[in-house]
Amino acid sequence: MSGVDSIDVNRRNPFTSTFNFRDVGGYRTQDGRQVRTGRLFRSDSLHRIDGDDRDAFAALGVRTVIDLRRPHEVERDGRVPDFDGLTYRHIHPEHAEWGEQPYQPGDDLARYLADRYADLARTGTAGLAEAIGLIADEANAPVVVHCVAGKDRTGIVCGLTLAVLGVDDGEIAADYALSTEASKRYSAWVAATFPDATDLPSPFLSSPSEAMLLFLAEIRAGHGSVDNYLRGAGVTDGQLTALRTHLLD
Numbered sequence: 001m002s003g004v005d006s007i008d009v010n011r012r013n014p015f016t017s018t019f020n021f022r023d024v025g026g027y028r029t030q031d032g033r034q035v036r037t038g039r040l041f042r043s044d045s046l047h048r049i050d051g052d053d054r055d056a057f058a059a060l061g062v063r064t065v066i067d068l069r070r071p072h073e074v075e076r077d078g079r080v081p082d083f084d085g086l087t088y089r090h091i092h093p094e095h096a097e098w099g100e101q102p103y104q105p106g107d108d109l110a111r112y113l114a115d116r117y118a119d120l121a122r123t124g125t126a127g128l129a130e131a132i133g134l135i136a137d138e139a140n141a142p143v144v145v146h147c148v149a150g151k152d153r154t155g156i157v158c159g160l161t162l163a164v165l166g167v168d169d170g171e172i173a174a175d176y177a178l179s180t181e182a183s184k185r186y187s188a189w190v191a192a193t194f195p196d197a198t199d200l201p202s203p204f205l206s207s208p209s210e211a212m213l214l215f216l217a218e219i220r221a222g223h224g225s226v227d228n229y230l231r232g233a234g235v236t237d238g239q240l241t242a243l244r245t246h247l248l249d
Contacts, residue, residue, distance in 0.1 A: 013182075014056045017048035019189065020150035020182035024158050025247075027175070029166035034249045039141045042158050044150035044186065045069065046080035058083055064140040066091060066131050068153040077148075087140070091131050093124025093153060103203045113203055114214035117156055121219065121229070129234035131157050132164075136239040138246035149186060151179035151207045159212055160219075163226040164243050169216050173209035180207045 013021045021044070025037030038060075046065065049057055065080045067090045079088060096119055103112050121128070134140050135157075147153040155176045162172045183205040190197055216226065223229040227240055 014060075015049065015053045017050060017053045018044050018046065018150075019186040020044040020179055021144075022178065024162065024175070027162065027167045027171050029248065030168055031166055033166070035162065035165055035167065036247055036249055039143070039247055040135060040158070040161070041142065041144040042150055042154050043144055043146040044154075044182070045073075045077055045148050046144065046146055047078040049081055054081065054083075060142060062086060062142050062144050064089060064134060064143045066134055066143060066145040066157075068093060068127070068131065068145065068147040068157065073148055080144075089134060091127045091134075093120055093127030093131070095120040095124050095153075098203065103201055105202075109202060109206055110208045110210035110214060113152070113206075113208070113211035114218065116152070116203075117211070117215040118218060120153065120156060121215075125233035128157060128160070129230065132161060132230060132235055132243070133239050135161055135247075136235075136242040138242065141246065149179070149183060149204065151176070151183065155179065155207065155212065156215070159216060160226055160230065161243065161247075163216060164230065164240060165247055166244075169213055170209075172216065173212040176212040177207050177209040180205070183207070 013019070015021055020042070022042060023037050024040040024042055025035045027035045029035070041060070041062070062083070063085060064087045067074065067079060067088065070092055074090060098116060103109070131145060135143050135145070145154055145157050159172050159176060162175070163169070187200060187205055219226055219229050223232060230240065231237070
């Protein structure tokens with residue numbers, strides 16, 4: 001199996017109750033190494049896992065779930081079911097509600113999303129540092145990190161992690177952009193399950209690769225490097241080293 005084929009396999013969602021679950025591993029780094037598979041997964045909300053999906057989730061051997069949702073989102077929808085040996089960590093990176101700066105149709109969508117991500121990176125440093133610190137600890141692996149749709153807060157945490165590992169920005173952005181197709185599946189499910197629900201605004205359904213490219217470029221412009229940004233947020237050099245040690249082949 002070629003490297004590309006193996007990555008495609010890793011992106012297959014094994015669940016019927018989630019729409020944006022995938023392995024973050026498989027990507028090559030700029031120094032020729034590879035991100036290990038089966039260590040870090042990303043997802044939309046896991047509260048719907050039931051039936052056969054419970055068996056599929058248990059088979060992954062997940063030890064830690066990092067839930068990045070707002071407290072009211074957890075209260076509204078519930079959390080991942082209990083599994084033997086599973087640790088659940090709720091971390092809320094502080095950030096403004098998007099409704100405070102709503103998207104205006106016709107505006108540059110990638111720019112709008114990158115600005116929301118920059119806002120979270122400014123105000124949610126403690127939460128982002130805690131989440132990445134948990135991912136860095138090999139004893140917590142395998143880890144699943146998720147939010148509601150699994151594209152924005154989750155995309156930031158996974159994007160920063162992959163950048164620390166040395167994955168090219170283009171690959172990171174391509175992984176982020178996979179969430180657009182997942183959002184279409186989620187939107188179809190919402191329409192079928194809640195026919196009276198209002199349509200979600202386009203920023204909630206789209207993940208243009210340019211948004212992640214802008215976010216990463218502007219983090220580096222403001223802090224010199226992604227590592228420096230994370231150090232300022234509270235991630236230690238030991239944790240950065242640990243990320244590379246256990247997530248890279």
